[in-house]
Amino acid sequence: MEKSMVRNVGINFIGLILPTFVSLATVPAYIRLVGVERYGVISLVWTLIGYFSILDLGMSMAAQHQIARAQASGDVEQRTRVFWSAVWLNFATGVIGGLAIYFGAFMYTAYVAHSAPALQQEVYRALPWLALAIPLANVSWVFAGAINAMERFGIYNANQTFGTFLFQLLPLGAAWFIAPNLQTVIAAAVLARLLAALLLARASFKLLEIRRIDWPRRHVAGGLFRFGGWMLVSSITTMLTDSLDRVLLGAHLGARFVTYYTVPQNLVTRLNMLPNAMVRTLFPRLSAIDRSDANGMATTSLVFLNGVFTPFALFAMLVLEPFLHVWIGADLAVASAPVGRILVLAVWLVGQASVTRILIQSQINPATAARAGLVQLPFFVALLWFGIERFGPVGAASVVALRSLADYAVLLWMSRVRAKPIALDMLAHLVFLVAGLALGDVIDAMTHPLCAIGAALLLAIVNAAWSALTHPALRALVVAFAQKIIGRTPSPLKARSDA
Known part of the structure; x- marks a missing residue:
């Protein structure tokens, strides 16, 4: 990148x-x-x-x-x-x-x-x-x-x-x-x-x-309306899917379960600031360059997002329960933490899908991305209804994560890029996140918060090291960043000689 x-x-x-x-x-x-x-x-x-x-x-x-x-x-x-x-x-x-x-x-x-x-x-x-x-x-x-x-x-x-x-x-x-x-x-x-x-x-x-x-100008306004109208459809579909989980949860189980769901949701959605920053950066550049360059930039951006975002997601997933314990108390933390860990995975998947979506919007047709969201919407509602009925807030979070994965897969296929290397890289990082989910269920973070924090740091470091080893571009970026930091920090010998 x-x-x-x-x-x-x-x-x-x-x-x-x-x-x-x-x-x-x-x-x-x-x-x-x-x-x-x-x-x-x-x-x-x-x-x-x-x-x-x-x-x-x-x-x-x-x-x-x-x-x-x-x-x-x-x-x-x-x-x-x-x-x-x-x-x-x-x-x-x-x-x-x-x-x-x-x-x-x-x-x-x-x-x-x-x-x-x-x-x-x-x-x-x-x-x-x-x-x-x-x-x-x-x-x-x-x-x-x-x-x-x-x-x-x-x-x-x-x-x-x-x-x-x-x-x-x-x-x-x-x-x-x-x-x-x-x-x-x-x-x-x-x-x-x-x-x-x-x-x-x-x-x-x-x-x-x-x-x-x-x-x-009439012809300019017409072009703006055609492009903007489909962008609006995508925004409305996103607004609906982002709120339906809470609405159906409240209708099925009542306000108490909405609290169990909304508290961790409001917290973990803050993680999407990094993919949002990337999308904001990419959209004008993808709009301005030709298709082959855009494909390469989107692919590189997804690798960069995986390498940088996954360690943060892993860390958040495992420290969520001890943080909730301090923030809102033990009872609510125990009920909310499993939901929050699954929603971290959903936020990570949404970040992946966002990059492929803007590639389609900027290079192919915003109508293509909007139709993908519209087609998925009724299936999402039906699955959400079933998940809440059978498994409560955890079921709702699981359906949201599955829908994010399906959205990413559909958009990747529609984007007409070389999907195999992108999908393999995503799946490798997904294995780390699933491992994080499993560790979160196994570790008693309430009793052993330091153990949870240690596991979070270890898993995040291993994932970051794996990304740097398998992707030369990421490795070069890390080395350049480290050299810049070291170059700005004077060594003790140099500081003594300057004195």
């Missing part, structure tokens, strides 16, 4: 981690300032706005794809036409969404929500700000897509991280210095989003060398 690609994966990975820490750190302060009920309303509001991301219609990804292609061919005019067409289309759908959320939230607050009259008044005063947030978010996604299309991930992540700081801290400051009510907090949050959007707009204008405002 190219050094520039590895560097970009690292930049995107850091860009995904930092906002998570910022968000976690500010939650207690929000709850103390605005109270539990108001914070619950604010959380619901941002969740609702997240659902309205569907109004992007896959346009930001379509724009990223076409801008990357135009950049590769040196067509500056086409790059500009795509950018402005996507901006205006997303602005229009955002305005529609803003009106929908304004009137929908008004009706919900007035007739459905069971809130105190004073809190209802606060919601009403905040509604114009909520309506403004939708088109603002829609347009921001196009700016972000344009920056990523130019593969300037450092600029994107710097702006994104700064925007996250603003989004978390500006409303907190407004609640402290002005008033701890909904309209103040939400208005400050929207203002933070506006400032972040302006920063992204400025960066995208500079990178794309945009000198004027242009109107959308």
Whole structure:
């Protein structure tokens, strides 16, 4: 894998981690300032706005794809036409969404929500700000897509991280210095989003060398809709499959079992930041290069992902139970740990499938990847129903892992690459993960946590060593990294002589 690609994966990975820490750190302060009920309303509001991301219609990804292609061919005019067409289309759908959320939230607050009259008044005063947030978010996604299309991930992540700081801290400051009510907090949050959007707009204008405002072009908009529509179908299918396990578990067994499932799920899904960083890095590059180069890059990326991600997955799998014991208590840890270990395997498989999916989306046809998800959906629901009925949360997690494996196999076959070496490499790493599952069941991590941690480290080191020995490219990367670290660390003799 190219050094520039590895560097970009690292930049995107850091860009995904930092906002998570910022968000976690500010939650207690929000709850103390605005109270539990108001914070619950604010959380619901941002969740609702997240659902309205569907109004992007896959346009930001379509724009990223076409801008990357135009950049590769040196067509500056086409790059500009795509950018402005996507901006205006997303602005229009955002305005529609803003009106929908304004009137929908008004009706919900007035007739459905069971809130105190004073809190209802606060919601009403905040509604114009909520309506403004939708088109603002829609347009921001196009700016972000344009920056990523130019593969300037450092600029994107710097702006994104700064925007996250603003989004978390500006409303907190407004609640402290002005008033701890909904309209103040939400208005400050929207203002933070506006400032972040302006920063992204400025960066995208500079990178794309945009000198004027242009109107959308019909033929460009048609191409964006065709590509983006199938990307949207894939996103909706993913959203459904990601939530059906919890919905069916709650319907079958009740809320207590949903807790046993959701607690480890929310924890282990944090592991997908590494494959997400890789996907974000690969998509514009795969869109810009020809098919043979794209196949080679996807194959190399899967080898790199296996070599780097598998040791982390193995370690997480075996230390999960002692961590849960400290974090949430012994009773819940015993019930949740087996579920979490299986879900670690599922997250690892999803990461593999994500790389093959974007290869198909960027090089073949996004419709192909979307249809694969749609065909699998009814089988997934039926198996999930059976797994929950017979085996409870462990059955749900097992079906999710099997579905991820099937998705990866189908997408690998559809991608039209040389599947055999890729599949053999994946299966070798899968053996390590299955061994990790078996060790997790055998070791009593509650009684012997150090034994579990030692086994996790040993298995992760053995897997990493095996990857380095069997793949020269990974070995060269490890050696180069070690030389760089050693080169930056002065030896004691050198330090003494310098003194």
